[in-house]
Amino acid sequence: MTWAPSERELERQAVRRRLRLQQTAIATVVTVVVAVGLVLLVVSSPGWDRVRDYFLSWSHARDSFAAIAEGFWINIRIFLVAEPCVLVLGALVAIARQTTSPWLAPLRLLATGYTDLFRGIPSIMVVVICGIGIPALGLSGVTSSLFWLTTFALVLCYGAYVAEVFRAGILAIHPTQVASAEALALTRAQTMRFVVLPQAVRRVVPPLMNDLVSLQKDTALISAVGVFEALRAAQDYQGYNFNGTPLLVAAAYFLVVAVPLTRLTDWLMRRQIEKEQGR
Amino acid sequence: MTATVSGLLEAKALRKSYRGRVVLDGLDLVVAEHDVVCLIGASGSGKSTLLRCLNLLETIDDGIIRFDGREISDPLVDPRSVRREIGMVFQAYNLFPHLSVLDNCTLAQVRVHGVPAGEAADRARALLARFGLADKADAHPDALSGGQQQRVALVRAMCTRPRLLLLDEITAALDPELVGEVLEIVRAEAEAGTTLVLATHEMSFAREVATKVCFLDGGRVLEQGPPEQLFGDPVEERTRAFLARVRS
Numbered sequence: 137m138t139w140a141p142s143e144r145e146l147e148r149q150a151v152r153r154r155l156r157l158q159q160t161a162i163a164t165v166v167t168v169v170v171a172v173g174l175v176l177l178v179v180s181s182p183g184w185d186r187v188r189d190y191f192l193s194w195s196h197a198r199d200s201f202a203a204i205a206e207g208f209w210i211n212i213r214i215f216l217v218a219e220p221c222v223l224v225l226g227a228l229v230a231i232a233r234q235t236t237s238p239w240l241a242p243l244r245l246l247a248t249g250y251t252d253l254f255r256g257i258p259s260i261m262v263v264v265i266c267g268i269g270i271p272a273l274g275l276s277g278v279t280s281s282l283f284w285l286t287t288f289a290l291v292l293c294y295g296a297y298v299a300e301v302f303r304a305g306i307l308a309i310h311p312t313q314v315a316s317a318e319a320l321a322l323t324r325a326q327t328m329r330f331v332v333l334p335q336a337v338r339r340v341v342p343p344l345m346n347d348l349v350s351l352q353k354d355t356a357l358i359s360a361v362g363v364f365e366a367l368r369a370a371q372d373y374q375g376y377n378f379n380g381t382p383l384l385v386a387a388a389y390f391l392v393v394a395v396p397l398t399r400l401t402d403w404l405m406r407r408q409i410e411k412e413q414g415r
Numbered sequence: 416m417t418a419t420v421s422g423l424l425e426a427k428a429l430r431k432s433y434r435g436r437v438v439l440d441g442l443d444l445v446v447a448e449h450d451v452v453c454l455i456g457a458s459g460s461g462k463s464t465l466l467r468c469l470n471l472l473e474t475i476d477d478g479i480i481r482f483d484g485r486e487i488s489d490p491l492v493d494p495r496s497v498r499r500e501i502g503m504v505f506q507a508y509n510l511f512p513h514l515s516v517l518d519n520c521t522l523a524q525v526r527v528h529g530v531p532a533g534e535a536a537d538r539a540r541a542l543l544a545r546f547g548l549a550d551k552a553d554a555h556p557d558a559l560s561g562g563q564q565q566r567v568a569l570v571r572a573m574c575t576r577p578r579l580l581l582l583d584e585i586t587a588a589l590d591p592e593l594v595g596e597v598l599e600i601v602r603a604e605a606e607a608g609t610t611l612v613l614a615t616h617e618m619s620f621a622r623e624v625a626t627k628v629c630f631l632d633g634g635r636v637l638e639q640g641p642p643e644q645l646f647g648d649p650v651e652e653r654t655r656a657f658l659a660r661v662r663s
């Protein structure tokens with residue numbers, strides 16, 4: 137009943153441990169060498185002193201910290217609102233493009249036109265057009281809040297990217313999956329909802345994260361219409377004090393959100409795969 | 416310690432578990448050169464798992480696997496060097512859907528074994544013809560019937576002329592006539608010098624083709640012997656019960 141690993145197995149485990157250790161050691165040494173080399177290269181460059189004074193000033197970092205934090209809170213809010221909207225819009229557009237019913241032909245056309253259009257226009261133009269153009273129309277009942285207008289613009293842009301990511305995932309599902317769902321008499325919508333989409337979404341999580349992190353960065357584009365978010369706050373400080381450190385502070389804010397998010401999804405995905413394969 | 420009856424392939428005290436669920440529990444198996452070993456046993460008894468362990472697709476928890484005198488369960492052994500000489504046909508075929516039948520069969524020949532493309536294609540076509548698939552070389556796997564896919568999987572594995580073939584349920588999707596033909600080919604393959612280990616639910620197939628039949632139960636080989644003996648006069652009660660069930 138009780139099982140204890142044999143001597144040979146213990147030996148093998150020791151060998152595996154040694155191999156792992158070896159690999160970790162190699163990885164560490166290579167990483168350190170490369171990192172140190174890069175740092176030395178930068179630090180030894182002729183203009184390094186000037187760059188350091190301009191971008192790495194501790195006192196300026198401290199002084200601008202609070203103002204940029206306030207701006208970054210706007211970025212976060214836009215991101216939090218836009219992200220779910222982008223996912224929903226992207227999924228809906230992708231599904232719309234996969235429909236086959238003749239009644240839905242206009243919808244397919246609309247979805248295709250939408251992706252083509254908004255993938256093709258630089259996001260900053262969409263932001264400017266929405267932020268300035270829509271209020272200028274003077275329509276009653278339409279918000280003139282720059283926050284909502286620019287969020288809307290970003291959702292439009294990223295919805296188009298994300299729709300294509302979803303569509304790629306849907307197309308990658310083997311047709312036998314659809315066949316076996318249909319053989320169970322599931323409707324096309326049910327097949328999509330319960331069989332195809334769940335598998336498709338899992339496959340596209342990494343590129344999806346790409347777009348979401350990119351969206352998070354592009355919230356800085358709203359500074360183009362004068363919203364005082366993190367980048368704008370940093371530039372403002374830079375303009376007054378002739379020091380670029382706040383730009384790095386702002387960059388750090390973006391990183392602090394993006395990196396853990398990516399690590400978290402990586403980890404979730406790996407756990408899911410392990411669960412399915414029963415390891 | 417007991418290197419006396421050393422076969423081509425030898426598994427000793429093999430153990431494999433999935434998340435605490437023990438599937439193989441101290442299994443011993445010896446496959447001599449030119450042997451045709453049939454693994455039989457209830458569904459879920461671990462036949463496929465055993466085959467996957469033998470060509471190192473699964474890491475075993477304990478035990479030793481020796482191939483051609485070398486311990487291949489050693490972590491320092493490069494699994495690819497082992498798999499070059501071991502062919503495998505999966506229970507679910509696992510053909511590459513993006514490649515034509517011919518490309519499925521030539522991929523490893525060309526990329527792994529360095530066979531010139533023309534020669535690889537000739538060999539594949541010859542084997543396909545032997546299996547009655549001459550006209551399917553340019554089709555894609557999804558356009559084939561289940562039985563055709565199964566035979567393509569067999570051709571793909573045989574193309575690289577492995578010393579040992581691991582075959583998982585290669586007759587499950589075939590009609591009786593085709594089973595007969597595959598049986599002929601498997602036999603010819605064995606006579607030509609290939610060693611085979613196959614998992615099967617078809618007792619008549621096992622009886623015809625095997626030099627040794629192993630009955631898997633409770634994670635080990637409960638009973639083994641030449642087919643006449645194992646099917647004719649099994650010793651173990653559980654073997655008898657299993658055979659009675661599948662025969663009725």
Ligand SMILES: Nc1ncnc2c1ncn2[C@@H]1O[C@H](COP(=O)(O)OP(=O)(O)OP(=O)(O)O)[C@@H](O)[C@H]1O
Nearest residue numbers: 413414415433438457458459460461462463464465
């Ligand atoms: N990846 C896995 N994760 C968890 N359990 C597994 C995994 N693969 C196999 N098993 C379990 O191991 C046991 C043996 O499976 P295996 O596929 O080897 O059976 P088998 O003898 O080939 O059966 P069959 O005759 O139906 O093909 C089963 O109970 C199965 O549930």
Ligand SMILES: [Mg+2]
Nearest residue numbers: 462463506583
């Ligand atoms: Mg099996």
